[in-house]
Amino acid sequence: MRKMTMAVGLGLLFGSLGMVLPVAWAAEEEIRIGAVWGLTGPQAGVSQEGRRGMEMAQDLLNKKGVLGRKIRVIFEDDKADPAVAVSAAEKLITQDKVVAFVGGVGSTICNAMLGAFEKYTPKPLGTLTGCGATTIEQRFGKERGYFFVHPWEYYYQTTMRDFLLSVTPRPQTVFIAHEDRLYGTSHSKMAEEYFKEAGFKVVARESFKSGAPDLTPLLTRAKAMNPDVFYWIAYGADAVLVTKQGKELNFNPRMYASTVQLGTQEYRDAVGKGNAETFVGITVWEPIAAFPASKEWPEVFPSTRDWVRDYTTRFKREPHYYSIMSYVALVATAKGIEAAGSLERDRVLGAMEKINTMTPMGPLKFSPSKFAVNHAFKQMMIFQWQKGEKVLVFPRDVASGMLMHPFPAWTQR
Amino acid sequence: MPLLELEALDVCYGDLQVIWALSLAVERGTIACLLGPNGSGKSTIMNSITGLVRPRAGAIRFQGERIDRLPTYEIIERGIAHVLERRRVFPFMSVLDNLLLGSFPPRGKAKRSDQLARVFALFPVLAQRQAQLAGTLSGGEQQMLAIGRGLMARPTLLLVDEPFLGLAPVVIRELLDIFARLNREEGMTILLVEQNVEMALGMSHRGFVLESGRLVIQGPAREVLESVELRQVFLGRP
Amino acid sequence: MSLALLAQATANGLSLAGLYALVSVGLTLVFGVMRILNFAHGEFVMLGAYASFWLFTLWGLDPLASLAVVLVLMTGLGALIQTTLVKRVLAAPHLNQILLTFGIAVTFQNLALLLWTGDLRAIKVWYSASSLTLGPVSLSLGRTFGIGLAMILTGLLYLLLFRTEYGRALRAVAQDPEAALVMGIPIQRVYILAMAIGAAYAGAAGVVASVSMFTYPLIGFLFGLKAFCVVILGGLGSVFGATVASLILGLVESFVGTFFAQGSSWAEAISFVILLLVLLLRPKGLFGVE
Structure with missing residues (x-):
């Protein structure tokens, strides 16, 4: 009886060690x-x-x-x-x-x-x-x-420029708005430079505070300039405000365009499918x-x-x-x-x-880019929200649908 | 049964004891005064009656019931009004608003217009200045407002802390007259804190003299005034 | 500068001012009555916005209807926080009070993050991004609803403060708590009332935000900071001051953003400059009394 107890005890001891040791090791x-x-x-x-x-x-x-x-x-x-x-x-x-x-x-x-x-x-x-x-x-x-x-950001902006050049009727004027920290500032500078080189008229390049509760002053200002393209470079919360308040102010450029933050499901859910319709964004990749x-x-x-x-x-x-x-x-x-x-x-x-x-x-x-030694994924794409889904519209060889252009006025939706 | 009764009261601020085993009683329908040098604990006693300070030990009874554990608003509702030292009117409110605040307790609210009429009768200047901000009144008028505000709750017992401080003699005489009338015409019981010994005892039925937080003399006002101990307390010599 | 633009900028500024006023009158009231700076005030906005969002998402309750529910819920929450937490630090040093309210804020932020993730949430009802066109001016329905609500609620607060017994008591407590005590005012109840109103009004601002903007767990900071600016500019404890300061900041931010290049980036800084200037000339704020 005593032997048996000891055997069980030893068994338990080793068993528990056996269970503990590999875990600790891992x-x-x-x-x-x-x-x-x-x-x-x-x-x-x-x-x-x-x-x-x-x-x-x-x-x-x-x-x-x-x-x-x-x-x-x-x-x-x-x-x-x-x-x-x-x-x-x-x-x-x-x-x-x-x-x-x-x-x-x-x-x-x-x-x-x-x-x-x-x-x-x-x-x-x-x-x-x-x-x-x-x-x-x-x-x-x-x-x-x-x-x-x-x-790199120049890939975004060259992609956006090439896309705008491919659009018919081709837009003439662009209002660039950007959040005022490093991301928005450097991207927007580049965008302005590339757009001007390509013959677009950049009517303004304006900064704003990301996360501000109100973008109506900026949008009112942009509306007064009546640009063909309203292009903004900022973050997700800002995209929601631009969409909602752009609609509220009945601001109707021929195209609303932004960068990657426009592509989140969160954005679509926050503004609603109907309001995101025809908004254009840049993307590195899409599930389609x-x-x-x-x-x-x-x-x-x-x-x-x-x-x-x-x-x-x-x-x-x-x-x-x-x-x-x-x-x-x-x-x-x-x-x-x-x-x-x-x-x-x-x-x-x-x-x-x-x-x-x-x-x-x-x-x-991984291969060299302009200044970097190791960089991968150099191709970018343009998507457009259509009926709540993202459709790739540029470049043409990866496109999964046709661009809807121009943007229908808010009141005609 | 006395209207107000303090029994073996100890009051402390933190570790510092300021009132020591103090007992006193104020009879219904009388005027009593609390005397004593600066820092002897007069205001502390007044503040413990209305619950602004909580005694560490002892009991406070009003109309025979313990009130020392009640919240201030219930004490006031039972019929005690407390006119604080330095008047403490609400400076950015009108005279009328100040008075109406005095009748915040249900006992005052029920008879608000009667009380207002009574206060205006006692202090006609307040009626004239109803709409004026209380902070813009003169010192004497502010004191009248503070007393009038206390009366708005229809108190049985009126506690008044140093009402004459810094006032002109003519105003003091007017207030003395008011206190006498309240006592005589309405049977109001008044407990008064005052620095001016002769004036206070002159208007009171009974006097209590404090020294360093202990009650050292009490008795009918005339006796207190003539007592040898009074001179010792205030002048430090026999 | 066209007249249409001027009108639009004014409309934009007013709607911003309405939102600011909703948030800040409660903050200034709480300070006025208790002398406590409530660093969790912005979180009331956040909670109100989430309440409105979930009432809509789970039960389809229209924000106009859920506003009533949110007001009740936030009143309860304000009262609860007052009786269980804030009450304990009223006599404590300011640092303890700040730590407490700050702790409440961080707790709510993390709770929101845990329960509802960091995602942006917004309500989509027919009026959330629609507008009313008056000639050249577009008035957002969501934001107009905000202005209307701000006017109604601020109006009600004025009525409470200047037309009711309890309102008079509240003002009395703000001016001299001890004197108010001996008036027979149940001061703890007044404190609860002030905190409840503060929370409810901030919650109402949250409802507006959930419709016309969005919410996320840290959005309270955005509103809290702005409310502090408004309250200091208007004079700590002054409800009237907070109303006026909301108007000033709302309009200034809108005008600067509309009429100056890079204005949207500068608007906030200019608000701070105004605040500093006013404080230099009048350290107690525009309508402060101490």
Whole structure:
């Protein structure tokens, strides 16, 4: 009887050790990835999209593991505040000892974070989704360890310019409004320059405070100038206000155009399908794009259609381009680590530079841009809201529908 | 049964005890005065009666019932009006609004117009200045307003804290007359805090003298006035 | 500068002023009566906006109808916060009061984030982005509803303050709480009343915001900051001052934004400059008394 008790006791002891040990081991051995997003505040919409993409990638990668370990993404909220972002990033480096940074949104944030990275040797690795400002490309592009997957702003504005040139009847005058921080200011300067070169008349380039509760003064001012195109570069909350208040003021340019923030489901839901109708935005990617599965890694890079189906099944909502960009960024980083066979920085970045594959977002290959060493995804598209859905209208070879132009007056809708 | 009775009252501000085992009684229909040098605790006693300060120990009874745990508004509703030191009229409100505030308690509100007429009869100047902001009145008028405001609640007991401070002799005489009339014509009980010993005792039936938070003399006003101890308290010599 | 533009700018400014007034009269009332700066005031706006959003989304309740529900809910919330929390710090040092109200604000923000995510929410009813055209001027129905509501509610507040027994009591407490006590005024009830009105009015502003703008968990900061500007400009504790200051800031922001290049970017800064100038010349604000 006593022997039996002892056997049971020992069994329990070893059993419990056996259960505890591997878990503790795994926690120690997990590959930590830092992710700083503006999960609350003015950037919350896009940030949550990005977060979902990373979570999906993390779970998929962890089915097989990377180098026999689990990937763990540590999310931090920067509240769209550069100072908060810097301290979050420093916490991730010093306390969590992350292998790389993946994701992020906002050039102001990116600029501050990469600035803070300068004091570390070697600098942290990053697959960066939130850096689109050319100033960032000029300042940090030469760093081999930064893999930029967000198009530089000139790609936006050249795309928008080419699109406007393709529109018939061709618009003559453009009113550019922009939020008054780094993102809006640098994009709008570039837009003005490219538009003027192409022969458009930029009637004004005006700044405003992002997140302000009232844009009627700006819109009233724009309405008085009667431009063909009202083009604004700002964030999601501002897009909702421009739409609602533009309608309230019965401001009828021939075209309302904006950039990426116009493409969120959040925007459409906040203003309503009818009010978003014919609004035009720039996009890096849309779920209606039709890229095939990757030959090399079909299990993580299926065709666009399959990926979108998996994402929609899981999150019960359409993916945003930030969802897939951050998904691809995390998978690319993991594949780099896998190919390098270690977590050693230089080997990982070497392996990432060799990646050349198809992804549901399009072909992925890091190559030099104007100033940067490693940049991927250089093609951009124009979408238009039609009956509550986004339709790709430019460039023509990827277009999924016809542009509706000009914008029907609010009173005739 | 006295109208107001304080029994073995201890009052403290934080750790500092300012009233020590004080007992006194005010009979219905009398005028009584609380005397004592600066800082002897006169206002503190008045404030504990209306609950602005809560005693640490002891009891306060009004018409035979304990009131020392009641909220101030219930104490007022039972029939005590408190005219605070330095008048404390509401400066940015009209004279009329000040008076109407005095009849905020239900007991005053029920007879509001009668009381208003009575106050205007006592202080005709307030009737003339009804619409004026209280802050623009002269010191004497403000004191009249403060007293009139107290009367609006139809009190049984009127507590008045230093009503004559800084007033001209002619105004003081007028107020003395008012107190006497209230007592005589309405049988109102009045408890008065005053620095001017002779004047206070001259108008009162009974006097209480405080020194450093303790009651040292009490008795009929005339006796207190003539007592040797009074001189000791105020002049520090026999 | 055409007349039409001038009229439109005035209309825009007035509707902004209405929103500002709804938010700030409550804040100034609470300060006037209790001498407490309520840093959670903006969060009342946020909660009102979410209440209106969810009443509409879950039960299809029109914001015009849910306004009544929101007013009741927010009155209750204000009373609850007063009796359970704020009451305890009334005699405490200012720092404790600030910490408490700030803590309440952060709690509400995080609660909203947890319960309702960081997504922007807005109500879409037929009048939410529609407008009334008066000649060259477009009057947004949602925002006009805001002006109307601000006028009605501010009017009611004036009636309460200057025509009722409790209103007179409230003014008395604001001027001299101790004297008010010995008038037989139940001062704790007056405090509850003030906080309840403050919360309800801010909640009403939230309803307007949910229709004519949007809401998200941190939107309270936006309104809170503006309300503080308004209240300081108007004079701490002065309801009339807050009304006038709302008009000034609303109109100035609208005119600067409409008539000057880059004006929308500068409007806020110019509001602060006005605030500073007024404070330099009149440290107690336009209609402050102390």
